[in-house]
Amino acid sequence: MMTEKTEYRLNQIFKATLNLTGRVGIAGLKMSDIAKEAKIASGTLYIYFKSKEELLNALYYKLQRESAPAIVDTISHLPINIQLYKMWHIALKSLVEDNLRIIFLEQFLISPLISDTNKKLDIKFKNYLKELLDKGKKENLIKDIDSQMLISLIIGFLRTYSTHLVNEKESILTDDLVDKSFALCWQAIEK
Known part of the structure; x- marks a missing residue:
């Protein structure tokens, strides 16, 4: 303890x-x-x-435990749009609270310092997203577009919007902004 x-x-x-x-x-x-x-x-x-490598891997693991990948097991039984919304909400909130996470994650994921364990965590989450989107395509809920492209759209919008909110000092993340931003994202991927 x-x-x-x-x-x-x-x-x-x-x-x-x-x-x-x-x-x-x-x-x-x-x-x-x-x-x-x-x-x-x-x-x-x-x-x-x-070492620096041990520190960076511990930080990555901590950030993953505090964000969307941490809730996958508890939401996987929910409808696809609800799963995506819950992950969106957690990710947007954590990125707005500490936008330096984006800088760290983007650099660390391509760094030679990332451990095999953390690579597997990242791959597991990306596979979960891909499977979720593929399921949505089969259920005719999501556009039949390459899942990697859809993931890039979702993550790109999330990162860009959170950075905007951080840079606009008067912007405060509200539930209404979370809902509206997710609605835009959902409209972009839904069939």
């Missing part, structure tokens, strides 16, 4: 890593800079993570 102090320290390290990734990219990350950004000693950082 994780102590409150350990959880606080890990969150401090993860936040520093996201902030630095936004400024210097994954390739430019150094453990000493992460420690400095987190306001901890480098030695303390190495107590938690033996």
Whole structure:
């Protein structure tokens, strides 16, 4: 069981890593800079993570547990549009709350530092989305277009819209905006 102090320290390290990734990219990350950004000693950082690779994989895993892939098992029995909506809601909310996630995820997923375990997590989620869209095509709910193209449309819209909301300081994510943005996405893919 994780102590409150350990959880606080890990969150401090993860936040520093996201902030630095936004400024210097994954390739430019150094453990000493992460420690400095987190306001901890480098030695303390190495107590938690033996290497940059271990830290980045732990951060990726944490982000996955907090976003859409984490709910797949609990929503898979629901209608297709409801599953997509629930994932949309969680993803949009988490990206607006911390848009640095996008920068990190896009860079990390193509990084040679990603572990086989995390590659499998990513593949599992993409396969779930593909199967969900393929099922929707068979049920005549979703346009008969390549599923990878549909996934790119969904994820691209999600990323672009969340970035817009973050950059527009007066924009606040409301349930109405979640509903309207998902409705637009659904209209783009439904048959």
